Amino acid sequence: MASVVVVGTQWGDEGKGKIVDLLTRYADFVVRFQGGNNAGHTLVVDGKQYIFHIIPSGILYEDKTCVIGNGVIIDPGVLLKEMASLAEKGLTVTPGKMLISSNAHLIMPYHQRLDVARENALSKDKKIGTTGRGIGPCYVDKVGRVGVKVGDLMDPSLFKEKLEAAIDEKNFVLKKQFNAEPVDLAAITDEFTRYAEQLAPFVGNVSVTLDKARKAGQNILFEGAQGTQLDIDHGTYPFVTSSNTIAGNACIGSGFGPSHIDEVIGILKAYTTRVGEGPFPTELPEGDAIGDTLQQKGHEYGATTGRRRRCGWFDGVVANDAVRLNGLTGFAVTKLDVLSGMKKIKLATQYDVEGTPYEYMPENIRLARAAKPVYEEVDGWSDELTDVRSYDDLPQEAKSYLKRVEDLTGIAPAIVSVGPGREQTLMLRNPFEKK
Ligand code: GDP
Ligand code: IMO
Numbered sequence: 001m002a003s004v005v006v007v008g009t010q011w012g013d014e015g016k017g018k019i020v021d022l023l024t025r026y027a028d029f030v031v032r033f034q035g036g037n038n039a040g041h042t043l044v045v046d047g048k049q050y051i052f053h054i055i056p057s058g059i060l061y062e063d064k065t066c067v068i069g070n071g072v073i074i075d076p077g078v079l080l081k082e083m084a085s086l087a088e089k090g091l092t093v094t095p096g097k098m099l100i101s102s103n104a105h106l107i108m109p110y111h112q113r114l115d116v117a118r119e120n121a122l123s124k125d126k127k128i129g130t131t132g133r134g135i136g137p138c139y140v141d142k143v144g145r146v147g148v149k150v151g152d153l154m155d156p157s158l159f160k161e162k163l164e165a166a167i168d169e170k171n172f173v174l175k176k177q178f179n180a181e182p183v184d185l186a187a188i189t190d191e192f193t194r195y196a197e198q199l200a201p202f203v204g205n206v207s208v209t210l211d212k213a214r215k216a217g218q219n220i221l222f223e224g225a226q227g228t229q230l231d232i233d234h235g236t237y238p239f240v241t242s243s244n245t246i247a248g249n250a251c252i253g254s255g256f257g258p259s260h261i262d263e264v265i266g267i268l269k270a271y272t273t274r275v276g277e278g279p280f281p282t283e284l285p286e287g288d289a290i291g292d293t294l295q296q297k298g299h300e301y302g303a304t305t306g307r308r309r310r311c312g313w314f315d316g317v318v319a320n321d322a323v324r325l326n327g328l329t330g331f332a333v334t335k336l337d338v339l340s341g342m343k344k345i346k347l348a349t350q351y352d353v354e355g356t357p358y359e360y361m362p363e364n365i366r367l368a369r370a371a372k373p374v375y376e377e378v379d380g381w382s383d384e385l386t387d388v389r390s391y392d393d394l395p396q397e398a399k400s401y402l403k404r405v406e407d408l409t410g411i412a413p414a415i416v417s418v419g420p421g422r423e424q425t426l427m428l429r430n431p432f433e434k435k
């Protein structure tokens with residue numbers, strides 16, 4: 001029996017979906033614990049690509065339960081569409097296969113509208129570059145104690161009361177502050193009454209279910225969304241998402257006790273990407289030959305918004321922040337194949353911030369913006385890696401690169417990924433097996 005948390009170590013899109021899909025083989029439960037459909041997790045199984053925004057990435061297995069914890073925020077229309085699209089592919093999501101926390105909050109149509117209106121109103125240097133999915137406004141309402149929970153939706157009179165209490169203020173702000181279209185109470189009530197009927201069989205108490213599973217000796221896999229530097233407390237604030245993305249939130253966002261977590265695996269892209277605005281010290285800006293190669297060879301376009309991802313070298317400062325903040329016990333290094341063909345590869349080992357050396361991301365956003373990476377350079381390799389299936393068959397330079405990452409961080413890779421497919425993976429250590 002083991003409980004394993006998977007988190008992103010950088011700015012998201014590290015390949016969490018692929019690794020979660022792979023590890024689901026050993027798990028009984030796969031649990032999302034934060035974020036919403038700002039996430040885009042890609043799986044490639046038998047050559048077919050699936051992108052999940054809200055359904056946990058374990059859904060392709062027959063006999064596993066996918067769980068949406070209380071820390072997740074749910075756009076019910078998006079969830080139902082995702083379920084319908086799976087049904088079209090012959091995979092019916094039955095109540096036995098998915099459980100939704102009654103304590104999870106709902107992304108309401110006004111949240112989405114406010115997110116977009118707020119971003120549009122910001123000047124260029126202040127824009128966050130959100131996904132426009134209503135994430136910030138929904139978490140604001142949760143913390144402000146005026147949010148609408150999944151459990152409220154299941155109780156028509158409570159839902160009506162909450163919606164009526166919220167809507168006048170939301171429409172006032174939409175119209176008066178942003179000159180945006182207001183939302184319609186009757187239309188939302190109709191739409192959400194349908195959602196309530198469709199989702200009711202899936203709703204339950206996640207904390208109680210996971211506790212029973214643990215006591216019965218079942219394996220639980222927690223699937224983080226976004227990445228460590230997008231964490232609301234520890235990331236490059238305000239250029240972050242509105243939830244805690246680090247491993248500690250696996251417990252809070254699902255109602256699972258911290259003493260029961262056995263392993264925390266950090267997904268680490270072999271280079272770095274970021275989508276949206278904000279500091280990115282190792283960025284190789286658009287037009288840089290190496291940055292453009294990483295972007296093209298790595299197909300670095302957002303899985304949610306289709307935006308071009310910014311690309312840069314591996315950042316050891318970011319990796320070490322992730323080791324510390326998540327208490328990592330292992331890495332899954334992804335996209336090592338994308339580095340093939342580089343004569344030399346750079347790794348940032350620290351920052352120079354206005355003459356002061358930094359081994360962690362400065363908390364002050366002005367200083368984070370001023371951070372200049374200090375690089376070291378290692379030899380690259382020319383062989384393509386996509387057909388490699390064992391660590392021993394990696395070129396010596398690729399092994400040295402992995403070893404250098406291990407030496408810089410003190411954390412060894414448990415998994416190395418050399419392509420998007422489930423089979424393109426080197427499993428050095430199975431986190432579900434006792435150390
Ligand atoms: P996530 O949000 O962390 O799940 O990552 P995304 O799905 O947004 O982005 C990762 C992208 O890289 C997806 O298109 C994956 O199919 C792809 N991918 C994952 N692992 C590898 C790998 O090892 N090599 C290559 N070339 N692509 C990968
Ligand atoms: P996955 O789970 C990469 C970024 C957005 C923006 C900032 C805030 O696929 O790794 P939000 O809509 O959350 O308020 O946007 O966070 N962002 C992500 N970037 N991967 C993600 O998820 C992201 N989710 C949010 O681009 O900069």
Ligand code: MG
Nearest residue numbers: 013040041303
């Ligand atoms: Mg993604």
